[in-house]
Amino acid sequence: MSVTKADEKGIDHSVVKDFKLAKDNELRFEVETNQRVKLVLLDGSAELFGTELVHSRSYIFESGAKIAVFTWFGCSIRLTGKNEAAYVSKDTPMIIYLNTHAACEQMRKTADQEDIRGPRIMVVGPQDVGKSTVCRILLNYSVRMGRKTTLLDLDVGQGGVSIPGTVGALTVERPADPVDGFELKVPLVYHFGHTSPNGNIKLYETLISRLADVFNAKCDYNRLIKHSGCVINTCGWIKGQGYQCLLHAAQSFEADVVIVLDSERLYNDLKRDLPDFVNIILQPKSPGVVERPRDVRRDYRDSKIKEYFYGPRKIYFPHAFDVSFQDVELFKIGAPSLPDSCLPLGVEQEDTHTKLVPVTPGRDLVHHILSLSMAESLDENLIETNVAGFVVVTNVDVDNQVFSVLSPAPRPLPRRYFLIMDTRFIDINK
Template sequence: MTETGNSKESKDYNLEKDCELRFEIESKSQIKVELKSGFAELYGTELVKSKKYTFYQGAKVAIFTYQGCVINISGSPDVCYIARETPMIQYLNTHSAIEQMRVNAEERETCGPKVMIVGPTDVGKSTLCKILLNYAVRLGHRPILSDLDVGQGNISIPGTIASLLIERPASIEEGFFSQLAPLVIHYGHKTPDFNNELYKICISTLADITLERLNEDKRTLSSGIIINTCGWVKGQGYQHLLHAAKEFKVDVILVLDQERLYNELLRDVDAGCKVVFLPKSGGVVERSQQTRAESRDQRIREYFYGVPLRSPLYPHSIDIKFSDLKLYKIGAPVLPDSCMPLGMKATDNMTKLWPIQPGPSLIHHVLALSFAENPEQDVLKKNVIGFVCVTNVDVERQTITVLSPQPRPLPNVVLLLSELQFIDSH
């Protein structure tokens, strides 16, 4: 394993087989990566030889080779090293076992494997999801990715859970994209513990819609589901994992890095569900609360404005009259049982729809557009069309101004309030 180069700005890294080149970009610079010879992949997506890939601030990259390769890096990443110790062989073996389950399901015309990946925060759950999905689509499968992590929002924006049909390997620079829109369920908070009752309903709703989606196509049915989860694995968080496993009818649970969680799941899940322990990658980086907050803000910004230089978007500013809005919040503070109407439990308040009167406090809040045509429909069981962000409230004119991905009119006027905020600095 050697690195060569004529200048500090451009280096060739010679990787032996089963090695990984890891680098991070913390400063406001960009790095160009080129595969000069051999074969390499980024989280299961193959790099094209002689093509230059650009990475920007915040990127944490691990390029792996099974056979050996030479990679050129132009620029100065803040961290860059070659690692021999990597769990990629174990991840490949896991993929092979899942692939055999898909082959069996295809032969029998039954449902393919439903795999849930669990573990504490910052152990590489999202990365392992990406690797397994990329390996699957490279073999011609069409699996579904379900993301239950409301804190980061890998498919949609934070504060939601979602499912997406994966039809092709992830782009090296931009990640997964699909010709079909994702199924998105509004939760409205960045942590499950803010409203446990609502989070459970959201999981059940997404599971029902996703399992129904599996049956629409034979290839998708046999391909199965890969489920990403949040890093809350103790107390009520553990109960959410058991609930998700039951609702999605999970066949395999992959536990990253925590033997205690592995043994608890062995004890508590159904006998038909396999629980497998896997190590985390040495390249996984623990993120601070500030980093997580910045990541959430970036995800919302990309929803409205896209990725600068690569795929920019141009949102619209729309004025909406108060009288045209049907604005609601899901959940209210839990009251003592003695204050509740006869027959109602205190937790029922947490899933009730409450009308909201527009006012200045709405500014910067993200609103979800529900597919429900009116509040009398079961809004909790409906997925959402998209999102807008309130940029101004004019009490005198009785209007709010929203940032919208599409021009007027909005597809629906049943809007759900989210606690997440986005300050539009454009």
């Protein structure tokens, strides 16, 4: 892929630095705010989170990117542009991750020979320990061996398969692009609507069970996917109800390998509560992992939503159009519970956490993201039906009974049922 001068716009070419890496070393750097950095592999071999870099190709990273380039045999790298704290480190857990991959690959070979399911690997740990990165490394290594391993993303705060506020699955067939990540080809996505499981625990566990059922059915249908197994990325909420969600996920997906990053207490709790056949492994986080403040996490979520509509580097042009109130039906999942004192004597509280509540569009809908359900009628379970995509409401005209949306695809809408997210997105590009 050639890089044009337009692609290099925003790169400070007066800042150029070459790095010589010895074998088993790692180059780490962060791209400064409102800056871009170009990376070129001059000689030798190197990889970025498990993806091999191509010699002499330019890789351009955007503002805020946190990058770690590892070499097994030594290499030279040139960085062009302003970056924060670029340095080479010998202290890296990559050998540990490679050994983990080798053990999982042996399980896949056994699965091939005996026609049994491959390893189901769940990666757990607190916030900002590098769970998503470890998942990416393990997936990249497996597909480089010719596997079709499935990424199951339960981290509703970050959105590895789709936008934040969703859970989803993606069958990975080729290594991730060093800049743009995995090719999001036909992902399976379910609406959750919140950026933390505690937004609706009951709904979160329902979706985990649904995702597990769909993945098991796909394994029954496709042997290669069955033998390749899966990698499960989880949220960083590991205490109280968050811990119960981890146990529910491990049980639903029948995980047989659990990698615990940087939490000895979580490791011991899982050793106590999970069956003996589950291999529970405590591994260190990379010293290069950076803790992100709340505002940085919020900005990252906004950037993921923006990328959904405008593509990486704003290469897409989303559509804006009006939708009539009569053409669609809007629902919110979950309703407030009545106090026990308001219930008749002897009547038990109804579980309202997964109840569909019809919503009439109003001005308070502006900036909310809507998930377009694939359900063709209300006879289907909207909660457990995957979504076709998302729109964001930019205006509501109550007098004319229409609302305006930003959409990645032109009208007409393929379905009529929308689910409302708590997540909001203000489109500053309009």
